[in-house]
Amino acid sequence: MSCLFCSIVAGEIPSKLVYEDDAALAFLDINPWHAGHTLVIPKEHVETVLEDSSILAEIAPAIVATAALLTAKLGADGMNVLSNAGGVSGQEVFHAHVHLIPRYANLPGIAGMSMREDGIDLNEIHARIVN
Numbered sequence: 001m002s003c004l005f006c007s008i009v010a011g012e013i014p015s016k017l018v019y020e021d022d023a024a025l026a027f028l029d030i031n032p033w034h035a036g037h038t039l040v041i042p043k044e045h046v047e048t049v050l051e052d053s054s055i056l057a058e059i060a061p062a063i064v065a066t067a068a069l070l071t072a073k074l075g076a077d078g079m080n081v082l083s084n085a086g087g088v089s090g091q092e093v094f095h096a097h098v099h100l101i102p103r104y105a106n107l108p109g110i111a112g113m114s115m116r117e118d119g120i121d122l123n124e125i126h127a128r129i130v131n
Helices: 004-009 056-072 109-113 122-130
Strands: 017-020 024-028 038-042 078-082 100-103
Touching: 004 024, 017 056, 017 122, 024 056, 024 122, 038 056, 056 078, 056 100, 056 122, 078 122, 100 109
Parallel strands: none
Antiparallel strands: 017 024, 024 038, 038 100, 078 100
């Protein structure tokens, strides 16, 4: 069975790439909760972050670098870092990934995280991050 994120890693499916290193890719989520919502994925296929005890360590530098990039380029006031492991938790693509969700003072706290912003222009956000 084909994996969406493996296809992104292979360059078969386009993405709004914002960061890449030897172990990981980071790209904008196509259905963002907040402006700049980004996914960091290992290049190696692992189903969840709990499947392999080394996977978070391998992608940690990419998580930190991408979070710093999003904060600097988008002016985020904070960052939620989360991963869903398994369908019941909300995981939809079964390739390990970490969500980086930039947070802004107008929607603080956990309750504010779940309130999706409307009208996010991925092209505009991508341009702000990579330029």
